[in-house]
Amino acid sequence: MGFLAPILSELAPYVPGEQPQTHDFIKLNTNESPYPPTEAVVTAATYAARQLHLYPDPTCSLLRRTLAQQLKVPMSSILVGNGSDEVLAFCFQGLMGQGVSFPDITYGFYPVFAQLYQVPAQVIPVTDTFAIDLADYQDATGTVIFANPNAPTGQALSADRILAFAQGNPDRLVIVDEAYVEFGGESLVPYVTQQENLLVVGTFSKSWQLAGGRLGYAVGSEKLINELNKLKFSFNPYSINGMTMAAGIAALQQPQDHQEKLVAVMATRRWTLTKLQELGFEVTDSQTNFLFPRHPDIRGEWLYQQLKDRKILVRWFSQQRIKEHLRITIGTPEEMQLLIQALTDIIHEKREMI
Numbered sequence: 001m002g003f004l005a006p007i008l009s010e011l012a013p014y015v016p017g018e019q020p021q022t023h024d025f026i027k028l029n030t031n032e033s034p035y036p037p038t039e040a041v042v043t044a045a046t047y048a049a050r051q052l053h054l055y056p057d058p059t060c061s062l063l064r065r066t067l068a069q070q071l072k073v074p075m076s077s078i079l080v081g082n083g084s085d086e087v088l089a090f091c092f093q094g095l096m097g098q099g100v101s102f103p104d105i106t107y108g109f110y111p112v113f114a115q116l117y118q119v120p121a122q123v124i125p126v127t128d129t130f131a132i133d134l135a136d137y138q139d140a141t142g143t144v145i146f147a148n149p150n151a152p153t154g155q156a157l158s159a160d161r162i163l164a165f166a167q168g169n170p171d172r173l174v175i176v177d178e179a180y181v182e183f184g185g186e187s188l189v190p191y192v193t194q195q196e197n198l199l200v201v202g203t204f205s206k207s208w209q210l211a212g213g214r215l216g217y218a219v220g221s222e223k224l225i226n227e228l229n230k231l232k233f234s235f236n237p238y239s240i241n242g243m244t245m246a247a248g249i250a251a252l253q254q255p256q257d258h259q260e261k262l263v264a265v266m267a268t269r270r271w272t273l274t275k276l277q278e279l280g281f282e283v284t285d286s287q288t289n290f291l292f293p294r295h296p297d298i299r300g301e302w303l304y305q306q307l308k309d310r311k312i313l314v315r316w317f318s319q320q321r322i323k324e325h326l327r328i329t330i331g332t333p334e335e336m337q338l339l340i341q342a343l344t345d346i347i348h349e350k351r352e353m354i
């Protein structure tokens with residue numbers, strides 16, 4: 001095997017949540033929208049399928065223009081990618097010349113990308129209450145990246161705090177991964193054009209019902225976006241297919257529908273939070289489309305398995321600090337009722353056993 005690059009033997013790839021290809025599970029493990037795309041989105045993608053014999057537009061101009069209007073930034077401030085994972089990969093590959101720091105409890109892809117692109121990384125523990133304290137990043141060097149709201153904790157920092165940190169560290173780049181921002185966080189997008197060391201990454205996977213389309217983006221100064229474009233055009237200029245582009249544009253043209261589904265998820269989140277607390281779970285409010293509960297008397301891994309046996313998939317992480325927690329995506333009201341019923345049964349049966 002002498003032909004393999006040495007880095008391969010070191011690499012510990014990202015482990016995605018389970019994606020069962022049967023329909024007998026209630027899927028609350030990868031933070032997708034529980035609602036399918038609208039008819040208009042499906043029609044747009046179907047129509048675009050008629051052009052599958054041609055390469056798609058490598059500059060994605062119509063999609064970028066539509067997104068730019070929505071975000072109120074110039075089109076030249078937007079890069080789109082094959083999911084925000086691709087955008088984040090470009091960031092790690094190209095924008096971390098002085099190293100990177102990120103929280104210990106955050107999106108699991110950051111350490112993988114740091115390893116893949118051999119970026120020296122400083123991992124900064126979140127506080128006892130799982131909060132990111134930016135003061136802890138003051139003495140680190142290089143780029144700072146974190147999700148805001150953070151995953152899997154569901155907690156958010158205010159835009160003011162992040163902006164103040166970026167202003168106080170003008171020589172360092174601050175990348176804010178806003179995968180969940182629309183569920184209750186404050187976006188930094190309005191500041192990226194003035195604050196040149198700020199870059200926001202977003203996705204259509206969580207709030208736009210397009211996880212399967214693979215569509216993500218970065219918003220930043222024209223200069224930063226140009227640098228990222230160099231990487232994109234040195235790797236795969238056609239990473240976004242025409243059907244996904246059409247679906248993204250059609251989704252953006254239905255802001256009302258988007259808003260209604262956000263409101264629905266947030267209402268279901270509130271209901272689920274209360275029910276979990278009634279069952280004895282410790283769970284704090286979330287600014288995302290998931291909750292991060294922990295039961296004081298029941299092991300996280302055991303609960304995960306019990307739910308799986310009942311055909312409900314949630315996410316469990318083996319990481320020491322969070323191994324008694326579960327990350328539970330907010331599904332439809334019906335799905336959450338079934339979840340709460342299953343948890344009620346599990347806890348009841350456990351009591352009988354003792």
Ligand SMILES: *Cc1c(COP(=O)(O)O)cnc(C)c1O
Nearest residue numbers: 083084085107147179203205216
């Ligand atoms: C889901 C998620 C992503 C990746 O989203 P894609 O656009 O589907 O690649 C990025 N960052 C965070 C924090 C996420 O939770």
